[in-house]
Amino acid sequence: MKKFSYKDVPHGYHLCFNDQCPKHGDCIRFLAGQNVPSVVMGGPAVYPNACKGDVCPYYKKTRVIHGAWGFRNLYKDVDPKDVQVIRPKVINYLGGPVACYGYMHGDQLLTPEQQETIYGFFKELGYMKELVFEGYTMIYDFSD
16 A cells, blocks of 8 residues: 555645544545644645535545556557547547646546546547556545
C-alpha cells in the first residue's frame, strides 16, 4: 500500500473529521482529515450532519490507483481517418479541449477507468494493441 501523504490531497478537497460516521474507516476524506498538518488552519470540510445513518453523500472509498499521465503519442500508429473519429471522442470524454490538454501533457492523471474508456474508443475501430501512456504512478484516488 502506498504511504499516505497530505501533500497529495488536491487543493480545495473537502475533508472529514466525523469519526462517528460508520464509513469513516475506509473514506479518503476522513483519511485526509486525519493527516492535516498543524500549519493548515482551515479549509473545506464535510459537516457531521452530512451523514444520515449509514449514508453520506461525500463518502469516497479509499483506494490506490495505477494512474497514467501523458498521451502525446496516443495516435502515432492510427490511420488519420480514424484519428478524426477517435480524437473528438477522447476530447469530449475528458471534458473538452482544455481539460484534454491537461491530461495529454501529464498535468492530470487518468484513472484506470478513464484509461479503459479511452482504450474502448480505439477498440471500436479495430485497434486492439494495448494503449501505452507516457508514465504511470500509484496514487490515492481523489477523483469524484
